[in-house]
Amino acid sequence: MTTPPAPPAPHPGTTARTPDDVLDVVVVGGGAAGLSAAVVLARSLRTVTVVDAGAPRNAPAAGVHNLLGREGTPPRDLVAAGRREAEGYGARVVDGRVVAARRTADGFAVDLACGGTLHARRLLLATGLVDELPDVPGLHERWGRDVLHCPFCHGWEVRGARVGVLATSPAAAHQALLMRALTPDVTLLRHTGDPLTADDEERLAALDVRTVHGPVVGLDVVDDALRGVRTADGGTVALDALVVAPRFAARGALYEQLGGTLVTTPFGTHVPTQPGGRTDLPGVWAVGNVGDLTATVAVAAAAGVQAGAALHGDLVAQEADAAVAARRAAARERVSRTG
Numbered sequence: 001m002t003t004p005p006a007p008p009a010p011h012p013g014t015t016a017r018t019p020d021d022v023l024d025v026v027v028v029g030g031g032a033a034g035l036s037a038a039v040v041l042a043r044s045l046r047t048v049t050v051v052d053a054g055a056p057r058n059a060p061a062a063g064v065h066n067l068l069g070r071e072g073t074p075p076r077d078l079v080a081a082g083r084r085e086a087e088g089y090g091a092r093v094v095d096g097r098v099v100a101a102r103r104t105a106d107g108f109a110v111d112l113a114c115g116g117t118l119h120a121r122r123l124l125l126a127t128g129l130v131d132e133l134p135d136v137p138g139l140h141e142r143w144g145r146d147v148l149h150c151p152f153c154h155g156w157e158v159r160g161a162r163v164g165v166l167a168t169s170p171a172a173a174h175q176a177l178l179m180r181a182l183t184p185d186v187t188l189l190r191h192t193g194d195p196l197t198a199d200d201e202e203r204l205a206a207l208d209v210r211t212v213h214g215p216v217v218g219l220d221v222v223d224d225a226l227r228g229v230r231t232a233d234g235g236t237v238a239l240d241a242l243v244v245a246p247r248f249a250a251r252g253a254l255y256e257q258l259g260g261t262l263v264t265t266p267f268g269t270h271v272p273t274q275p276g277g278r279t280d281l282p283g284v285w286a287v288g289n290v291g292d293l294t295a296t297v298a299v300a301a302a303a304g305v306q307a308g309a310a311l312h313g314d315l316v317a318q319e320a321d322a323a324v325a326a327r328r329a330a331a332r333e334r335v336s337r338t339g
Contacts, residue, residue: 033288034126040308060144167193277307
């Protein structure tokens with residue numbers, strides 16, 4: 001991997017844009033979205049600090065998939081490489097947790113759990129989401145390994161295997177059909193799911209997807225591998241992988257502290273954003289899973305690039321407007337002195 005060059009020194013004639021203690025942007029969250037934005041901002045000579053709590057959503061996964069050129073990279077290795085790239089261009093990455101954010105005369109103050117405070121003109125939330133799993137004993141321990149949710153992220157790894165789909169949402173039948181494209185051995189576990197439509201039942205039957213009624217009460221795990229599930233009637237279903245539908249809960253506490261309102265959908269909550277990541281709160285952007293519940297790593301990284309560019313453009317416009325105002329004020333002062 002090519003090491004980024006050291007940040008160039010400012011041109012001698014360059015005027016500082018902000019006081020030394022006020023950053024251009026604070027990025028809260030150091031995953032693919034936040035670091036991608038930081039790279040764009042740092043390459044545009046912006047002062048940017050990324051605060052990373054070190055709790056990535058995909059930490060349990062063995063590798064990142066569908067990310068061109070980085071297929072199968074362990075999540076923490078990807079983050080480490082992203083940090084090196086951002087820091088190579090002059091961004092600062094801080095290990096820590098943000099506990100509060102508030103508006104100030106200069107923009108925003110961001111309080112850290114360690115007791116420090118960062119000040120910035122703009123705030124980018126890349127805090128991700130929390131997967132709230134169905135209430136079945138054992139799911140959390142297997143999450144990201146052989147308890148899965150995304151056929152595009154993990155389907156290849158379980159192709160041809162015995163796959164169960166735990167029905168807890170209206171998307172269960174669709175999940176079963178997606179998995180059926182990857183393996184002929186799919187079982188829909190009705191669990192607490194809504195009744196199937198007649199169309200869903202016909203499609204599943206036509207593709208030989210089995211249906212098991214009744215709640216699932218536990219997992220069978222042998223030698224640290226899933227071997228099946230147990231049902232409330234005492235039965236068992238042999239499986240190699242279990243697909244679930246979590247409820248997605250955005251880490252949106254900071255957005256709410258600043259006066260924003262999260263959007264609630266049948267699949268979870270998120271920060272509402274416009275193209276480029278701008279939110280309804282002036283000066284606040286949001287990117288990655290905190291604003292897009294379905295974003296994969298590749299999508300989150302791309303959104304981070306877009307948000308970084310949008311933030312830079314917004315700051316450029318503000319600076320140009322300030323320069324125009326200063327120029328006009330100076331002209332008026334000259335006129336008043338000569339008049």
